[in-house]
Amino acid sequence: MARNKEINREHRAWYMYDFGNSAYAAVVLLAFYSAYFKGGVVGGAEGSRLWGISVGIAMLVVAIISPVLGAIADFSASKKKFLFIFSSITWLFTALLFFVEKGDIFTGMLFFILAEIGYRGGQVFYNSLLPEIATPDEIGRVSGNGWAIGSLGGILALLILLPPIVLIEGSTLPVRLSFPFTALFFALATIPAYRWIRERASAQTLPKGEKYLTIGFKRLSQTFRSVRKFKEFIKFMIAYLIYNDGILMALDFAAIIGAVLYGMDQTQIIIFMIIVQVASVIGAYAFAVIGDKVGYKRSLVYAILGMAAAVTWMLFNYSITGFFVIGALAGFALTGVQSVSRAMVGMFAPKGQSAEFFGLFSVVGRTSSFIGPTLYGFLALWAARWFEQNRSMGNLLAEQAGQRVAIASILIFLFGGLFLLLRVNEKKAIQDANEYSLETNIGASVNA
Numbered sequence: 001m002a003r004n005k006e007i008n009r010e011h012r013a014w015y016m017y018d019f020g021n022s023a024y025a026a027v028v029l030l031a032f033y034s035a036y037f038k039g040g041v042v043g044g045a046e047g048s049r050l051w052g053i054s055v056g057i058a059m060l061v062v063a064i065i066s067p068v069l070g071a072i073a074d075f076s077a078s079k080k081k082f083l084f085i086f087s088s089i090t091w092l093f094t095a096l097l098f099f100v101e102k103g104d105i106f107t108g109m110l111f112f113i114l115a116e117i118g119y120r121g122g123q124v125f126y127n128s129l130l131p132e133i134a135t136p137d138e139i140g141r142v143s144g145n146g147w148a149i150g151s152l153g154g155i156l157a158l159l160i161l162l163p164p165i166v167l168i169e170g171s172t173l174p175v176r177l178s179f180p181f182t183a184l185f186f187a188l189a190t191i192p193a194y195r196w197i198r199e200r201a202s203a204q205t206l207p208k209g210e211k212y213l214t215i216g217f218k219r220l221s222q223t224f225r226s227v228r229k230f231k232e233f234i235k236f237m238i239a240y241l242i243y244n245d246g247i248l249m250a251l252d253f254a255a256i257i258g259a260v261l262y263g264m265d266q267t268q269i270i271i272f273m274i275i276v277q278v279a280s281v282i283g284a285y286a287f288a289v290i291g292d293k294v295g296y297k298r299s300l301v302y303a304i305l306g307m308a309a310a311v312t313w314m315l316f317n318y319s320i321t322g323f324f325v326i327g328a329l330a331g332f333a334l335t336g337v338q339s340v341s342r343a344m345v346g347m348f349a350p351k352g353q354s355a356e357f358f359g360l361f362s363v364v365g366r367t368s369s370f371i372g373p374t375l376y377g378f379l380a381l382w383a384a385r386w387f388e389q390n391r392s393m394g395n396l397l398a399e400q401a402g403q404r405v406a407i408a409s410i411l412i413f414l415f416g417g418l419f420l421l422l423r424v425n426e427k428k429a430i431q432d433a434n435e436y437s438l439e440t441n442i443g444a445s446v447n448a
Helices: 002-031 033-042 046-076 079-099 105-128 139-167 173-196 212-227 231-252 254-262 266-294 296-315 320-348 354-390 395-421 426-447
Strands: none
Touching (some): 002 033, 002 079, 002 105, 002 139, 002 173, 002 231, 002 266, 033 046, 033 254, 033 266, 046 079, 046 105, 046 231, 079 105, 079 173, 105 320, 105 354, 139 173, 139 266, 139 320, 231 296, 231 320, 231 354, 231 395, 231 426, 254 266, 254 320, 254 395, 266 296, 296 320, 320 354, 320 426, 354 395
8 A cells, every 4th residue: 555655646746747847848839938039039930940940959969968868867777866957957048038038049049949958858867767657557547647737737837827918918028037937837846756756776886997978878889789679669769750740840830830820919829828738638638548448559640640630720721710729639639649659668668778768769759859840940931932032922921821831741740650650560569678678687687
């Protein structure tokens, strides 16, 4: 009974971290800073390109550092320590976004990139704790609960910030104040994770003459060699690389799409994001249930198809009302994609190598995060300029046409990733992980 109580408390603490970092995602990535940076700091179609570059740089940095740090975290049993370090970076630079005003393009990009590195880097270690606090049978449910409760954090933050935006029109102060508020919100929600989650892995002794950095590279090399045995996991990672591009393109540019295509103001964008977050809560629970009943691969297929339907509808939609409904459908589906993908990595990873496998998962995710948003930003700007020069469109109409061209490219990534996902053998992937763990345990017993 005491053991179950401890596990449940760890689950709640894990959910609360998601509750906090989802506030960052809702405020900085979705509702406030992306639109503020494009329209208030930069202005024009160039803002879309620079936003895509900023997201891409942050993702590229995390893609480079996370595998090595993941290996070090596994070796030294220091996932929580790394989680705190990266979370602290997010809190600091999110708060500093308050000082970004019109024309502060370099500062606006720098502070956001550093905050995003902390946010995305922290997710590697947060995700890698999942197999330590949940059994294989619980992973799907716990992952889904994390996304659902996390989305509630985003909703609460947006509801708190909405009244000042409505009451104080024509001022950027409420928007800028939202950033230190979000940093504090995130930090407070993280406290239970540091107090209650217990790492079950034991730190290994550092060999004489070695350093953690060299150990990290050696462990990473070993992971890459061993991962070749997991052909289904590799196939899944390639599929994830592609369909996740589409997910992140839609997610990172949602506020900009709303502002450019539908002329939405800050209040309307916040309401739109609240709708997305509410639908995300429902989607996280729903796809966890579907995954338990029909298998996580099939559940993921349904989620990707739902997202593709939302994007297709957006291509032909010209009303704000329609965009709100599309946001609900997209929120329901994209949370399913992200939650189920995370659960599948947890099931495909051998015991004792969760941080390393989630590190690889992060590399793939951050690579797609670099490719997708960067491509979207460049494509939207290129298409806008083409329509302006070759179709004699005004600036606004050309920018809207450019956004629709970029939106169409999302479908290519979603369907390309889905095509490869259908070729992943879920049962074989789980079997490979279990057999490898068994072989490793037997080998360790023999050596002992």
